[in-house]
Amino acid sequence: MFDTVNITLEEKQRLLGQYEGHFLDFKDRRIAPGKVARAVSAFCNADGGDLYIGVSESSAGGTFTWDGFPDPEDANQLVYVLEEVSPFGTDIDGEFLSVDGGGGFVLHVNSRKSRVIRKIPDGKIYKRLGAQNIPVVSEEQVLALRRQKGIESFETETLPIDLNVVTNSEAIIEYLLTAVPVGEPETYLHKQHLTVAGKPIVAAALLFADEPQACLPKRCGIKIYRYSSEEQSRDRLVEDPATIEGPLYKQIYDAVDRTVEIVAAAAFLDEDGLRSVRYPHEALHEIITNAVLHRDYSITDDVHVRIFENRIEIQSPGRLPGHITVENILDERLSRNPYLVRHLNRFPNPPNKDVGEGLNTAFESMKKLNLKSPEISETDNAVLVVVRHESLASPAQQVVDFLKSNDSIRNEQARKMTGVDSESKMKKIFESLIKAKEIEHKPGTAGRGYAYQICRK
Structure with a gap:
């Protein structure tokens, strides 16, 4: 079923010299199949990782030894269990590793971040955290995992506020007059499933409340900071952070305009006098739009835009959803907040004109100015995009x-x-x-x- 790959003694020692952690786990070939299932499901439910079965650990811990299966067929029971967790070729792939000089066959299972929740055969759920496989037990934990996967979204949660907050606002009236010229606001919102039992959902408030920040305090604003150096510290703040609020359509455009304004005024002094930097407006627009559209609104935090001498950082609350990773983000598509994406795209001059192409457009616009591509990374609970003012040329x-x-x-x-x-x-x-x-x-x-x-x- 799997290829057998022969590796060198040097590659073997390099592998055994690694430490178990969030992306790596070693298992003895005599391990119970259930524990192997836990490891793979945990990787799939987190950020993916590599599992090596046929590596034993010393009794003192920390020292690993190659102790593979005498024959690949001896791993069949484990392979069957793993197939139950996720069919091979979907979220996981496998291969056997062998080394000249013997030592048996080590089964290497490469697990990828899954777009669905992967359970072990008895129905239990695990998630990788550091070097541990943590059980996901409570309803709150399962809901949080479903949101991380993009299976559910906080945008569909019902808010305990009056319906007229979104039916009698300037935002909804302007939207219905210019974007979707149909009947009454309440009828429209009901047909679009933006209300439940006479109450607006989160997406409705973000889109159509004149002050969504009053409905969702500290969850849906944008903070813009300017620093007088290349480092982030309070004493380097040039002025108080700018706070951008309002319904999302207006908020995105206001945030982009304010960022461009600050950058244009941010001349930095060196011994040659004042110098300024230039970023493509298109790149800033797309990255800020992406941060607002795809952030996790269940997290109590704002989007942060930090302007330094040599770069701009845009930080969006929440990790990448589902199977999306830093490596595949430009090629794969998965919207955490489909209601927001769909309705913002209906506005005149929508901020997300090319659905799913925002970051790709940002990368292209940086290249046009001969600037390095944006850098995308994940922190513990956010996605960070760094736009550096550095040339592509050497x-x-x-x-x-x-x-x-x-x-x-x-x-x-x-x-x-x-x-x-x-x-x-x-x-x-x-x-x-x-x-x-x-x-x-x-x-x-x-x-x-x-x-x-x-x-x-």
Whole structure:
């Protein structure tokens, strides 16, 4: 059923030298099938991971030994159990590893983050947390996992507020007049399943309440910070953070406009005087829209936009939903909040014009300005997108391009332009360019004013 892959002794030792953790687990080949099922279901219900069956641990702990199956057929019982957790090829794949010199066959199971909740054969649910497989038992824990998977969304929760908050608002009246010219607000919201038993759901308040922040305190605003350095600290805040509120359509556009305004005014002082940076408006728009649309509204936190000298960070509450990972986010599609996505797309000039293409558009717009692609990462409870003001060109190429239209360049200038973080690293780049006869020392400069010019020879 599985391929057998022969690995080297060096690769074997490198594997055995790793530590068990959130993405890695070793199991003895004599382990009970139920425990193997727990491990794989836990990986699938978290962030995925690698399970190696046929690796024993010393009694003292921490030291692992290759102790594989004498024959791959000996692992059949475990394979059958794993197939019950998730059919091979869906969320998990397997292979046998062998090493020259013997030691048996180790079954390697690669588990991916699943779009559904994976249970073990007896119906129990586990989730990987650190190096442990934690049971998911309570209704609250199961609901939280379902929301993380995108199976359920907080946007459909009913709010204990008066219906007229969303039926008698400027936001809903403007929407129905310009976007969906139909009957009464209450009738429209009912037909769109945005109300339940005469009460609005979360999505209705976010879209159509004039002040959704009053309905969902500390859950649906955007905070924008400007720092006077490359580091985040309170004493580096240039001014009080800007708070952007209101229904989501207005909030997105207001947040983008305010961010662009702050960036445009954020000239940074160095020894050459004031300098400014430029980010593509399209990239900021798409990333902020994405943060608002796909955040987890069950988490009591706002979207945070932090503006530094050399980058902008956009932090959205909640981890990536379902099977979406940092690696596949540009290729896969899964909306945590489909009601929000659908209805915002109906507004005139919708912020999410190309459904599912927002981050791809942001990446493309950065390339058009010859800037590095945004960096996407997950923290414990948020998704962070970092937009750096760094060129796609190598530091050496940036120096040469700069000198083609400028008289000279100094080490400090070059570091600020290229993002190289140390004077010595920049000096080595200059030396390599001198050796290649691309640049030379500018006569008459020395000390702190030591500079380089394009090679005149």
